[in-house]
Amino acid sequence: MSEATDDLDETARKLFSGPIAFLKSAPSLQFLPEPEVEEIAFAGRSNVGKSSLLNKLTNRRDLARTSNTPGRTQELNFFDVGQPLRFRLVDMPGYGFAKAPKEVARKWRFLVNDYLRGRQVLKRALVLVDSRHGLKDIDREVMKMLDDAAVSYHLVLTKADKVKASELQEVEKRTAEEARKHPAAHPEIVTTSSETGLGIDRLRRAVVEAIG
Numbered sequence: 001m002s003e004a005t006d007d008l009d010e011t012a013r014k015l016f017s018g019p020i021a022f023l024k025s026a027p028s029l030q031f032l033p034e035p036e037v038e039e040i041a042f043a044g045r046s047n048v049g050k051s052s053l054l055n056k057l058t059n060r061r062d063l064a065r066t067s068n069t070p071g072r073t074q075e076l077n078f079f080d081v082g083q084p085l086r087f088r089l090v091d092m093p094g095y096g097f098a099k100a101p102k103e104v105a106r107k108w109r110f111l112v113n114d115y116l117r118g119r120q121v122l123k124r125a126l127v128l129v130d131s132r133h134g135l136k137d138i139d140r141e142v143m144k145m146l147d148d149a150a151v152s153y154h155l156v157l158t159k160a161d162k163v164k165a166s167e168l169q170e171v172e173k174r175t176a177e178e179a180r181k182h183p184a185a186h187p188e189i190v191t192t193s194s195e196t197g198l199g200i201d202r203l204r205r206a207v208v209e210a211i212g
């Protein structure tokens with residue numbers, strides 16, 4: 001590892017072991033916090049493991065609520081990182097939950113779309129993809145939306161511990177190939193597991209790199 005990478009890792013370690021606190025939930029854009037610091041948003045299909053990954057990333061057991069019920073997160077949840085405040089993490093409503101009432105699903109979709117397209121302090125989106133399934137069409141829709149809005153994003157594979165090594169390599173390869181076709185996608189795929197801790201240091205580093 002290079003000295004620069006070591007420095008980034010140390011910065012990330014200090015940040016994520018320091019103060020992190022829930023700020024507020026925003027059920028619509030009018031409730032967003034003031035855009036005073038940069039934000040990193042977590043996007044992904046329902047039940048992709050966003051809340052579990054957020055908890056692992058921040059060394060907290062229950063910073064973000066987890067549930068086996070897809071679609072539990074219905075608002076934008078903001079978390080302050082650092083003291084003094086350095087940046088915010090944003091846990092977004094999961095998309096693609098087929099069992100949600102149509103009106104609820106429509107409200108979530110507009111909230112997510114409007115936030116991603118219009119939030120000037122959004123530095124990067126982390127688009128979470130379940131390693132067991134790979135990219136789905138609804139993921140591609142979000143990727144295209146981010147491309148069109150010129151919002152840079154990382155594709156993050158989750159639940160890597162649930163997949164055989166050979167299958168995981170194939171998913172990584174296919175995901176990387178697709179990422180190269182999208183102008184706003186970071187070329188590196190980050191593979192993670194909230195259970196084993198795989199890739200968590202790399203993901204922390206990606207967040208620190210994004211906020212500069």
